[in-house]
Amino acid sequence: MKKDEHILLIDGMALLFRSFFATAVTGQFMMNSKGLPTNGVQGFMKHLLMAVDYVKPTHILVCWDMGSQTFRNDVYSEYKSNRNAPPAELIPQFDLAKEVAEGFNLANVGVPGFEADDCIGTLAKVHHKERKVTVLSGDQDLLQLLDENIEIMLLKKGFGNYQTYTTDLFIEERGITPMQFIDVKALMGDTSDGYPGVKGIGEKTAVKLIQEYEDIEGILNNLDKLTLSQRKKIEADLDMLHVSRKLAEIHCEVPLPLSIENAVWSNVSDASISYIEELELKVLRRFLLSADSLIASG
Template sequence: MALLFRSFFATAVSGQFMVNSQGLPTNGVQGFMKHLFMAAEHADPTHIIICWDMGSKTFRNEVYQDYKSNRNAPPVELIPQFDLAKEVAGRFNLSNVGVSGYEADDCIGTLAKEYKGERKVSVVSGDQDLLQLLDEGIEIMLLQKGFGNYKTYTKNGFVEEKGITPEQFIDVKALMGDTSDGYPGVKGIGEKTAMKLIQEHGDIEGILQNLSSLTPSQKKKIEADLDMLHLSRKLAEIHCQVPLDVKLSECVWNQVSSEHLDVVEEMELKVLRRYLLGSNVMLPISG
């Protein structure tokens, strides 16, 4: 979903919605599929699974009703592309996964943790929240500006760069909050202070056990927002036990064939067609 939104707004800002003859905007879908295929070229996977949010409400809204309530409604040109993106991916024999009541991140986390022991797992997204999933066998390919540019994190690389573990990153998020997701954490504590506190005390419980060693300002802020701190911790953590029914044998990645180009022509995905014909994900066209 993060890649679909990114693709939509990249061209929507100049009014390029790429409307087809049926009056359906396709800019987000075409960009999303291009991101996906470029990631496949980069990572050379054996299997691909695409995880989606399934509606705006999840179990986190039951915990905190204002979760993500600060987000604007999606533009009218984007709304029909939610289903279209899944349809196009499905026509390329790619597996779409999503469970009502959970976020795509939860599905990603569940799958990554399930398969990390038997194969290498690469997660592609523009969402830094997924860094908490880093583990032995799990890497995160964070999309940078443009197409095909990634900052790839491993667990060891993350620890070396940030000075905390992926699990501790959840506690950092709990302290600093997330304006995008609409939970405040502890008011007045930003990323820099949150990182420093977790580096020094290990986790939130360690901070609470050593409140007397904090500055008077830090102690006052945390004590004033203690309930929200614990709540933010629950909201920040990716839930890795989603009830998924995924058969890995049905998620095998095969390169794009001339048969798939028929789908592109049918849906008038001209930008995607140009990319595929010049890419390494396209099998040679015989004849």
């Protein structure tokens, strides 16, 4: 166990979207002199750097979606089809966010056909046996990754506020294990991801069934013990239940480079500060000037 090594995995998409919509609602897109909106990017980097200051990792990787089509669209064509196209002011910030992350010597990770969550899951499950892993996101789906040496930090309102989950806390709070969380989601579906699960089964019933029968297989082996209503609903939506299970599970075997030598973190350099001045990221610059602990000395 490399006890002194601590990897911070960042859900770049979650941070960028959260930051964009937090300021877009009042029309503050923070255009620079080239007419490029920067509100999402500045909030994304501020969230990221505050988490770095809080966690003090030795390595950082930022994970991204690479386009909207993934293997989940092959499993279920309606997957995420209910989502609106991103606003025009957000679109140029996808590439800009990755460029700014690179300007801070951060390693970007993304593989076409997979989501950021899948990259996070793959990296977390490979590295947690040897080092501590912390995941930063706003997405509760990632709680299924909780394991020994893996903690999930969920962003709360504002900057620098987190709900940090360990496996023990999750079990205590939810009454199920992180792996069982996948089966609960398969039963209840996910409206934001656009898959229905079993019609008529909500979170409360899904949790109760999984607590009683351990997993979906256990439920299907004991259909005769369910109420008539529950049994009818599950039998009517059996195919969708299996599809939803595939969609709910984070895929932890993404083909990506697992060497982390290029992910070593070593504070914010003068070059990074010059870079954000060039891009006119004034909010980010103000924040950095007040964050001594993040700046490389000398």
